[in-house]
Amino acid sequence: xxxxxxxxxxxxxxxxYMAAEAxxxxxxxxxxxxxxxxxxxxxxxxxPADVIAAADAxxxxxxxxxxxxERFAGKPxxxxxxxxxxxxxxxLIAEAVQAAEAxxxxxxxxxxxxxxxxxxxxxxxxxxxxxxxxxQDAGFGTRLRxxxxxxxxxxxxxxxxGGILIAISFIxxxxxxxxxxxxxxxxxxxxxxxxxxxxxFTVAPVLHAAGIAGLLFLIGKVAFFMLVPVLAGFxxxxxxxxxxxxxxxxxxxxxxxxxxxxxGGLIGGLLAGAVVMALKxxxxxxxxxxxxPVVVIPLISTAVTGVIMVVAVGRPVAAATAALTNWLHGLxxxxxxxxxxxxxxxxxxxxxxxxxxxxxxxxxxxxxxxxTKIMAAVMAAGMTPPxxxxxxxxxxxxxxxxxxxxxxxxAWLLGLSxxxxxxxxxxxxxxxxxxxxLMAGSAATGALSMVFGATSLAPHGGxxxxxxxxxxxxxxxxxxxxxxxxxxxxxxxxSLRHTAPAASxxxxxxxxxxxxxx
Amino acid sequence: xxxxxxxPDLVDLGLEAPDRQTATRQLxxxxxxxGRVTDLxxxxxxxxAREQQMPTGIEGGIGIPHARSAFVTxxxxxxxxxxxxxxxxxxxxPAHLIFLIAAPEGGGSQHMxxxxxxxxxxxxxxxxxxxxxxxxxxxxVDIVTKEVLGS
Numbered sequence: 001x002x003x004x005x006x007x008x009x010x011x012x013x014x015x016x017y018m019a020a021e022a023x024x025x026x027x028x029x030x031x032x033x034x035x036x037x038x039x040x041x042x043x044x045x046x047x048p049a050d051v052i053a054a055a056d057a058x059x060x061x062x063x064x065x066x067x068x069x070e071r072f073a074g075k076p077x078x079x080x081x082x083x084x085x086x087x088x089x090x091x092l093i094a095e096a097v098q099a100a101e102a103x104x105x106x107x108x109x110x111x112x113x114x115x116x117x118x119x120x121x122x123x124x125x126x127x128x129x130x131x132x133x134x135x136q137d138a139g140f141g142t143r144l145r146x147x148x149x150x151x152x153x154x155x156x157x158x159x160x161x162g163g164i165l166i167a168i169s170f171i172x173x174x175x176x177x178x179x180x181x182x183x184x185x186x187x188x189x190x191x192x193x194x195x196x197x198x199x200x201f202t203v204a205p206v207l208h209a210a211g212i213a214g215l216l217f218l219i220g221k222v223a224f225f226m227l228v229p230v231l232a233g234f235x236x237x238x239x240x241x242x243x244x245x246x247x248x249x250x251x252x253x254x255x256x257x258x259x260x261x262x263x264g265g266l267i268g269g270l271l272a273g274a275v276v277m278a279l280k281x282x283x284x285x286x287x288x289x290x291x292x293p294v295v296v297i298p299l300i301s302t303a304v305t306g307v308i309m310v311v312a313v314g315r316p317v318a319a320a321t322a323a324l325t326n327w328l329h330g331l332x333x334x335x336x337x338x339x340x341x342x343x344x345x346x347x348x349x350x351x352x353x354x355x356x357x358x359x360x361x362x363x364x365x366x367x368x369x370x371x372t373k374i375m376a377a378v379m380a381a382g383m384t385p386p387x388x389x390x391x392x393x394x395x396x397x398x399x400x401x402x403x404x405x406x407x408x409x410x411a412w413l414l415g416l417s418x419x420x421x422x423x424x425x426x427x428x429x430x431x432x433x434x435x436x437x438l439m440a441g442s443a444a445t446g447a448l449s450m451v452f453g454a455t456s457l458a459p460h461g462g463x464x465x466x467x468x469x470x471x472x473x474x475x476x477x478x479x480x481x482x483x484x485x486x487x488x489x490x491x492x493x494x495s496l497r498h499t500a501p502a503a504s505x506x507x508x509x510x511x512x513x514x515x516x517x518x
Numbered sequence: 519x520x521x522x523x524x525x526p527d528l529v530d531l532g533l534e535a536p537d538r539q540t541a542t543r544q545l546x547x548x549x550x551x552x553g554r555v556t557d558l559x560x561x562x563x564x565x566x567a568r569e570q571q572m573p574t575g576i577e578g579g580i581g582i583p584h585a586r587s588a589f590v591t592x593x594x595x596x597x598x599x600x601x602x603x604x605x606x607x608x609x610x611x612p613a614h615l616i617f618l619i620a621a622p623e624g625g626g627s628q629h630m631x632x633x634x635x636x637x638x639x640x641x642x643x644x645x646x647x648x649x650x651x652x653x654x655x656x657x658x659v660d661i662v663t664k665e666v667l668g669s
Contacts, residue, residue, distance in 0.1 A: 010568060010571050010572070011568050011584055011585060011586055011621075012586075012630075013584055013586060013619055013621045013630060013633050013634070013637065014574070014582050014584045014619055014633075014637045014640075015574075015582075015637070016634075016637070017633075017634040017635075017637035017638045018576070018582075018637045018638065018640055018641050020638065021637075021638040021639075021641040021642070022641045025641065038634065040630070040634060041586060041621065041630040041633075041634075042630035042631045042633070042634045043630070063571075063572060081572075083572070083576060086576050086577075086641065087576055087577040087609070088577075142570075397560060398559055398560055398563040401567075
């Protein structure tokens with residue numbers, strides 16, 4: 001019998017090759033011919049197409065997604081974890097032979113649970129090029145983190161690209177670029193809106209109002225618009241494979257549209273993944289099997305996830321936003337330090353989400369009515385989270401994944417530019433430790449800025465509007481203090497669980513090697 | 519490559535360690551002493567991350583902690599024998615032969631080919647047997663060099 005196999009493992013330097021050797025030995029011993037493709041660090045030598053065409057069955061001994069699995073479409077398939085191939089190669093070969101015989105007898109869909117014909121293209125559960133590194137045998141806590149980290153790893157390039165574009169636009173065109181594009185008041189000047197929103201715009205008014213810088217700003221904003229959908233989509237993808245993408249992306253878009261922010265996206269992604277996982281479970285009649293992954297599951301999962309998101313997430317968020325806003329306005333006139341503390345904590349709570357928006361909107365309203373201290377406190381508190389994360393990745397590298405360290409490099413500039421979203425990759429991957437740390441630092445910064453009496457005439461811009469900040473040295477000191485608090489908390493909380501450091505270093509595809517199953 | 523993947527200094531024929539973290543650390547210290555790992559803790563974190571995903575123990579008393587890490591300067595194997603055994607999460611019991619494989623993060627595929635050849639040899643009972651009974655460190659080095667590089 002002619003067999004082909006693909007082996008791959010998370011690191012791609014040991015088990016990939018051991019499994020290949022074990023499978024070759026077992027196949028040869030059983031009198032079969034076999035060609036093994038090792039998708040490891042030494043580079044994959046693809047199996048020639050004619051060899052695949054002639055093969056009776058396919059074995060995937062892989063702990064990570066097999067690349068280009070559509071090449072094997074239509075072949076009887078046996079899948080197993082790499083370690084099973086190493087520990088018990090002969091059994092795996094026997095299963096492959098069985099699958100081949102069942103396939104020849106025309107009974108292929110009735111194969112064992114681990115064996116099923118490879119389905120190619122969109123109909124398959126395979127997803128060439130996109131990898132998740134989710135260990136199906138791990139405990140729930142570990143898998144939850146791996147799902148979140150998969151979403152985060154795909155989101156990081158969007159944060160970096162969008163954030164840096166926005167920062168560059170501020171440097172090129174001055175921070176009033178944002179106001180010139182979206183309209184509003186900046187330091188006494190009122191600008192008309194050049195675009196109605198990022199969903200629909202034409203280029204000429206943007207160029208006219210703000211030049212190339214305005215265009216870069218707008219492009220950065222579009223990239224940011226994708227943050228939450230990408231996060232939610234790839235969380236669902238990690239949970240439920242390709243079929244999770246549609247409901248996940250839609251849930252993320254709804255989270256954005258309803259103002260639920262990245263926390264809403266986290267919930268939406270997990271929800272979408274769970275719904276698809278549940279829908280994949282029941283066995284369906286063969287006649288339906290083909291349309292399940294392309295039509296039925298995306299349709300039902302999107303409808304279910306969408307309704308739940310709109311009703312159970314969207315409405316409460318709107319209600320909570322209104323309540324928070326009222327509460328904040330009721331606080332006006334209380335102790336300045338307390339107000340700064342609360343606003344600071346709110347800025348860091350969801351990093352651009354609804355609570356953050358309430359605080360920022362409150363500051364905008366205060367600025368419009370002439371109170372410039374609140375704006376300074378809110379801006380300072382919004383700058384500390386990304387910088388604190390960046391600092392922590394430098395001080396204690398080992399506590400962060402390679403993807404997070406990459407995000408840390410961009411986070412410096414994002415934080416300095418008052419782009420609080422730069423901290424989302426850190427918060428989304430480990431919310432229970434990161435968010436309290438960031439809130440502590442931002443609260444300290446907000447309170448100090450109020451106590452120091454720092455002021456800001458600009459509604460955004462971060463370090464680039466330092467010229468419009470009153471008592472700039474004290475203002476910077478408040479920011480530095482908050483950064484120190486957050487970074488220390490981050491390091492302390494992440495170190496606490498040093499017994500299992502790998503939980504924070506789950507290997508998800510990092511930004512530079514998404515397609516390499518290393 | 520200037521050095522071979524294994525030297526007598528990287529072999530420990532009498533390893534005593536209560537758990538895989540300690541065992542890995544002891545071997546990694548040999549790598550650090552040989553200048554093959556630049557940051558011991560950073561490297562150990564990378565190895566632990568891999569180990570966390572899925573324990574590296576396989577049946578037959580073998581543990582293969584390994585990582586691609588930015589702190590590794592050249593592809594290296596450190597080898598230890600443990601009479602008492604160290605648990606590496608294999609179903610059939612503790613590992614008596616422990617292979618710590620260190621690969622540089624950006625290693626070219628030429629380097630990786632050597633490690634791939636090494637990994638393939640690990641599956642062979644004869645290779646394991648020879649390492650299990652080697653009388654001294656130099657013999658281990660000779661066996662690995664001959665089997666992995668000589669063929």
